[in-house]
Amino acid sequence: MPMLRVEGVSVSFVGTPALTDASVEIGTGETLALLGPSGCGKTTLLRVIAGLQTPTRGRVMLDERDLGGLAPHLRHVGLMFQDNVLFPHRDVAGNVAFGLRMEGRPRREIERRVKELLELVGLPDAGHRAVQTLSGGEQQRVALARALAPEPAALLLDEPLGALDGPLRERLLDDLRALFDRLGLTVLYVTHDVGEAFELGHRVAVMKSGRIVQAGTPDELWAHPADAWTARFLGMRNIETANGRPIVVRPEAVRVSPGSGARVVSVERRGAVVWLRIRSDEGRELDVATTSIDHPRPGTSVAYEIDPRGIVELDN
Amino acid sequence: MRRPAAARIAAVGVPAAFLALFFLYPLGAILERGLTQAGGLRFPGDVLFSHDTVEIAWFTVWQATVSTVLTVLAGMPLAWATARLRFRGGRLVRALVVVPFVLPTVVVATAFLALLPSRFDRGVVPILLAHVFFNVAVVVRVVGGYWARLDPRLWDAAAILGASPLRRFRELTLPALRPALAAAAALTFLFCFTSFGVVVILGGPTRLTLEAAIYDAATAAFDLRTAAALAILQLVAVAAIVAVSSRLEARAGLVAPLAAEETSSRRPSRRERLGLGAALGGSALLIGAPLVALVRSSLDTPNGAGLAFYRALGHDTPSLLVAPWHAVLNSLGYAAVATAIALVTGGLAAAVIAHRPAGWLDVAVMLPLGASAVMLGYGFVIGFDTAPLDLRGSLWIVPVAQSLVCAPFVVRLLAPALRAVDPRLREAAATLGASSSRIRREIDLPLALRPLGIAAGLAFAIALGEFGATVFLARSDHPTLPVAIFRFLSRPGAENQGTAAALCVVLMAVTATAVLTAERLAARRGAL
Numbered sequence: 147m148p149m150l151r152v153e154g155v156s157v158s159f160v161g162t163p164a165l166t167d168a169s170v171e172i173g174t175g176e177t178l179a180l181l182g183p184s185g186c187g188k189t190t191l192l193r194v195i196a197g198l199q200t201p202t203r204g205r206v207m208l209d210e211r212d213l214g215g216l217a218p219h220l221r222h223v224g225l226m227f228q229d230n231v232l233f234p235h236r237d238v239a240g241n242v243a244f245g246l247r248m249e250g251r252p253r254r255e256i257e258r259r260v261k262e263l264l265e266l267v268g269l270p271d272a273g274h275r276a277v278q279t280l281s282g283g284e285q286q287r288v289a290l291a292r293a294l295a296p297e298p299a300a301l302l303l304d305e306p307l308g309a310l311d312g313p314l315r316e317r318l319l320d321d322l323r324a325l326f327d328r329l330g331l332t333v334l335y336v337t338h339d340v341g342e343a344f345e346l347g348h349r350v351a352v353m354k355s356g357r358i359v360q361a362g363t364p365d366e367l368w369a370h371p372a373d374a375w376t377a378r379f380l381g382m383r384n385i386e387t388a389n390g391r392p393i394v395v396r397p398e399a400v401r402v403s404p405g406s407g408a409r410v411v412s413v414e415r416r417g418a419v420v421w422l423r424i425r426s427d428e429g430r431e432l433d434v435a436t437t438s439i440d441h442p443r444p445g446t447s448v449a450y451e452i453d454p455r456g457i458v459e460l461d462n
Numbered sequence: 463m464r465r466p467a468a469a470r471i472a473a474v475g476v477p478a479a480f481l482a483l484f485f486l487y488p489l490g491a492i493l494e495r496g497l498t499q500a501g502g503l504r505f506p507g508d509v510l511f512s513h514d515t516v517e518i519a520w521f522t523v524w525q526a527t528v529s530t531v532l533t534v535l536a537g538m539p540l541a542w543a544t545a546r547l548r549f550r551g552g553r554l555v556r557a558l559v560v561v562p563f564v565l566p567t568v569v570v571a572t573a574f575l576a577l578l579p580s581r582f583d584r585g586v587v588p589i590l591l592a593h594v595f596f597n598v599a600v601v602v603r604v605v606g607g608y609w610a611r612l613d614p615r616l617w618d619a620a621a622i623l624g625a626s627p628l629r630r631f632r633e634l635t636l637p638a639l640r641p642a643l644a645a646a647a648a649l650t651f652l653f654c655f656t657s658f659g660v661v662v663i664l665g666g667p668t669r670l671t672l673e674a675a676i677y678d679a680a681t682a683a684f685d686l687r688t689a690a691a692l693a694i695l696q697l698v699a700v701a702a703i704v705a706v707s708s709r710l711e712a713r714a715g716l717v718a719p720l721a722a723e724e725t726s727s728r729r730p731s732r733r734e735r736l737g738l739g740a741a742l743g744g745s746a747l748l749i750g751a752p753l754v755a756l757v758r759s760s761l762d763t764p765n766g767a768g769l770a771f772y773r774a775l776g777h778d779t780p781s782l783l784v785a786p787w788h789a790v791l792n793s794l795g796y797a798a799v800a801t802a803i804a805l806v807t808g809g810l811a812a813a814v815i816a817h818r819p820a821g822w823l824d825v826a827v828m829l830p831l832g833a834s835a836v837m838l839g840y841g842f843v844i845g846f847d848t849a850p851l852d853l854r855g856s857l858w859i860v861p862v863a864q865s866l867v868c869a870p871f872v873v874r875l876l877a878p879a880l881r882a883v884d885p886r887l888r889e890a891a892a893t894l895g896a897s898s899s900r901i902r903r904e905i906d907l908p909l910a911l912r913p914l915g916i917a918a919g920l921a922f923a924i925a926l927g928e929f930g931a932t933v934f935l936a937r938s939d940h941p942t943l944p945v946a947i948f949r950f951l952s953r954p955g956a957e958n959q960g961t962a963a964a965l966c967v968v969l970m971a972v973t974a975t976a977v978l979t980a981e982r983l984a985a986r987r988g989a990l
Binding site: 196197198200217218219220221222223224225227231233234235244245248249292293296 | 613615616618619620621622623624625626627629630633634637638640731
């Protein structure tokens with residue numbers, strides 16, 4: 147049974163549609179990544195669920211309860227912003243305790259819970275620090291602890307790693323995934339980063355111009371992107387036309403070997419995977435993903451073949 | 463980047479010399495008069511601890527406190543609306559709310575005389591109302607400006623964590639706004655503490671603030687020692703308030719989590735529209751009603767509605783040595799000269815301060831703002847009465863005193879504007895071959911034109927309305943508008959009251975024109 151269900155939600159700002167007939171479901175303990183380019187309406191959808199934005203149409207159900215018309219402070223969802231939005235006039239513990247105080251929990255319990263959460267996010271001794279003295283990553287950890295403290299029925303995250311860089315981002319991403327699983331949280335994770343979405347999401351919903359174009363597990367999405375736009379957004383560039391229909395050639399389905407028929411245009415190593423760009427003698431250009439230890443250098447002549455299972459027909 | 467020594471000395475020296483001669487010297491005269499008697503030092507304890515003085519001091523503090531509380535309460539709704547909501551005419555509202563602040567005190571006092579039924583038109587209530595009228599702009603601008611810069615998602619975050627609207631106000635809005643509220647309250651308290659025109663016109667004979675008591679002692683009772691002693695008390699009190707308020711203001715400048723300008727305001731929800739309507743309507747009533755009453759009373763002649771009071775401005779009157787319209791010309795002339803002086807001294811001081819904040823010059827140019835206008839006027843009267851500095855009767859003395867009142871505002875506007883110039887612009891100009899004087903001319907000056915224009919308009923408006931110092935110094939054959947209005951008001955008869963109202967309308971119109979013209983010109987010039 148889904149914990150969070152969004153049914154046919156539309157939002158328009160002064161006549162301009164920002165969200166059109168969006169529906170998603172998130173099961174209990176499931177993480178759904180909402181993926182799309184900036185300005186596609188994913189933050190609007192999140193704000194509708196949180197009650198910060200009134201939808202023009204549609205409804206939001208949390209645990210079989212219609213949230214329609216309910217003010218944000220009565221909804222019992224957690225929200226984490228891109229740039230933390232910590233209360234500047236309260237220290238770390240004061241921020242984490244905020245939601246608990248709103249619920250009127252006894253002081254003892256609040257203290258215990260704050261301690262517990264700060265340990266959970268790896269900042270056990272930061273309780274009395276001013277939030278301005280924390281680093282960006284630490285601030286995001288506090289924001290997470292603050293959102294989790296009142297044990298929300300669903301946790302919404304709006305590009306929580308967007309303001310962080312490099313290794314810090316990687317580490318926090320790992321921590322988030324571990325935490326979501328351990329706590330069995332129901333999570334909606336908004337991001338524009340395909341890697342983040344695939345890494346965190348049990349399922350991923352792809353959004354474009356206010357519409358949800360496709361939803362499925364990362365494997366499903368990668369195996370059968372709905373259309374050329376989605377395939378391109380996921381990072382596949384081998385989009386061609388066969389028999390008048392668009393197809394995509396998955397880059398891992400192309401195999402190269404010493405020989406002739408094509409030439410290597412460029413080589414790029416991304417971790418364990420090496421990406422080749424090859425151009426065939428007929429002028430066909432293809433991305434190739436390989437995991438070989440040895441790879442051809444740019445300019446070398448190669449032969450290539452395509453595993454037919456890696457050719458996916460797309461909708462028009 | 464170092465400027466040539468001569469330019470630096472001039473930039474520091476001109477304002478410093480001006481302040482020494484026209485501010486510190488008269489101040490010294492007051493101290494001398496107040497602290498000596500029969501050639502020897504004597505603490506004026508008899509004056510300061512007399513029953514009268516204690517009562518006056520108590521009333522001064524009491525009315526300033528109550529005025530401040532009322533002003534904050536009255537200003538908060540509009541601060542919220544202008545900071546948080548986007549609505550048609552929002553910019554106009556933000557501009558209009560400043561109008562009361564630049565209106566001359568005598569105009570506002572006369573307006574409340576016209577508005578209130580004669581049973582209530584003298585006493586505590588009209589004083590408090592007039593103070594709220596003036597200072598609502600301070601609250602709306604200071605608190606609203608700070609509020610608009612706070613990230614609105616803080617309130618979203620609190621709501622999602624379960625805080626109801628009331629709790630959000632208590633737990634987030636109030637604490638987050640505390641620095642701005644404190645700064646606005648301190649500033650309002652200062653203005654109400656040193657209020658003069660409003661108190662002498664609306665207070666009646668028994669309601670005296672320190673400021674009014676100094677004037678009374680100096681002009682009505684000719685008790686120069688008492689006046690000086692009260693002035694010293696005023697100086698100490700004001701210095702303390704200024705110290706507290708400038709510290710609070712610096713704190714308000716502390717950066718809170720900032721939001722991009724456009725995200726911080728949004729369209730109001732249905733319930734917020736109700737609040738917006740109430741805030742706008744209430745403020746319009748508070749600000750509009752006295753002004754409408756003023757205009758109406760200027761048209762309300764004994765023979766029905768008409769322009770008789772305006773026509774009378776051209777004729778000689780027993781209440782004044784010259785025909786009232788001369789006062790218009792005098793005021794314009796004095797204000798123009800005062801503005802020029804304030805721009806030169808204040809501008810030079812700002813240029814120095816911008817690059818060396820919190821130096822002694824910074825404090826020095828702000829002093830006249832703290833030292834009250836009445837004190838300044840009285841200091842001039844007793845300081846410049848003997849050769850070689852016998853300026854009594856000189857026409858220059860009026861704009862010089864007015865410029866001292868204006869200059870702090872000029873500095874306050876210009877110094878931050880100059881400081882805000884990205885230093886890399888100057889570095890870029892330098893690498894392109896501009897000398898340091900060339901950089902001032904090509905970079906700093908053009909970028910400062912807009913604030914310079916606004917400063918000029920504000921200085922002109924303040925000089926036009928200046929009353930506390932001018933009333934001591936203006937020769938009776940050369941009255942300014944506020945002084946003329948005061949003379950008419952202090953004489954009985956509908957004729958005099960009506961003429962005062964008509965002069966007030968003229969003064970209001972001239973002030974508004976000056977401010978709006980300056981803003982308009984500045985907007986055009988500043989559009990780089």
